[in-house]
Amino acid sequence: MPLDAKTLSASLLCAAALLQPVCAQDPDNCRKVRFANIGWTDITATTALASTVLEGLGYQPITTVASVPISFTGLKNRQIDVSLGYWWPGQERMITPFVEAKTIQVLEPPNLPNARASLAVPSYAYDAGLKTFSDIARYHTELDGKIYGIDSGTSANASIKAMIDKNQFGMGSFKLVESSEAGMLVSVERAVRDRKWVLFLGWEPHPMNIQIDMRYLTGSQGAFINDGVARVYTLTAPDFLTRCPNAGRLVGNLRFTAQIENTVMQDLLSRDRPKPADAAKAYLKKNPQVLDDWLVGVKTYDGREGLPAVKAHLGL
The missing domain is CATH 3.40.190.10 (Periplasmic binding protein-like II)
Structure with missing residues (x-):
């Protein structure tokens, strides 16, 4: 030049x-x-x-x-x-x-x-059996039929909506709860404090990975590109x-x-x-x-x- x-x-x-x-x-x-x-x-x-x-x-x-x-x-x-x-x-x-x-x-x-973005759960829910996307539907009651996402219009929320709309993994009856990043984290931290099960969008890097004992689900079968990695x-x-x-x-x-x-x-x-x-x-x-x-x-x-x-x- x-x-x-x-x-x-x-x-x-x-x-x-x-x-x-x-x-x-x-x-x-x-x-x-x-x-x-x-x-x-x-x-x-x-x-x-x-x-x-x-x-x-x-x-x-x-x-x-x-x-x-x-x-x-x-x-x-x-x-x-x-x-x-x-x-x-x-x-x-x-x-x-x-x-x-x-x-x-x-x-x-x-x-x-080594970043990632995918659905996650508290470690106690993971240890009890909710480890993969295929496990989600079996725990509809424990999860209150909700998946906590972030702001409307994000690509991650779009991926969750697509799974629900297509009834992928039997998730057709779940509801996506859209919120701000801060609002979603308040809901998750409240559930963890009460030892309730909660399914939410997690990503790293983010201090949630330090503040919450959490695990990422595997086996998204393309619902999250590259399985969230x-x-x-x-x-x-x-x-x-x-x-x-x-x-x-x-x-x-x-x-x-x-x-x-x-x-x-x-x-x-x-x-x-x-x-x-x-x-x-x-x-x-x-x-x-x-x-x-x-x-x-x-x-x-x-x-x-x-x-x-x-x-x-x-x-x-």
């Missing part, structure tokens, strides 16, 4: 190392790294972690909350630089036209390889990695685990409700070892070594 005059000028200056010992790795238009946050707590957590590191490197990250379709369009139109929230395979059909047109870049490998990928605007190679290197290095995200999300959803930036900074101060891999080959915006600069930013 051709360099504009400003970028070319900066590159030439950086090449004159004897005259300028420290120089920017990215052009001026890369200093503001624009993230899309699709509004889910896990993506809020990872975006906050990435933004905290970028701030320590001297960048100015900006986060815009946008739905999945709007975030895809923003990446295509170069109004957004990065999204850390492409859930595969649930969003695959939606993103395919963008990928085929090469207007969105999907980075490999995934930033989270998922991966989360980083997306960038089509020119971001070439236009902003240093910031792009950090973005490409980001790898999370379910435990990292569960922990930060638990803080975000706690009674104190800290700001995402504060929760991210607190986690990184307690777990600075994650920075070692994230910052391999990454410099500050003005060309210094990235790892010590970020540690200094965190007060380490």
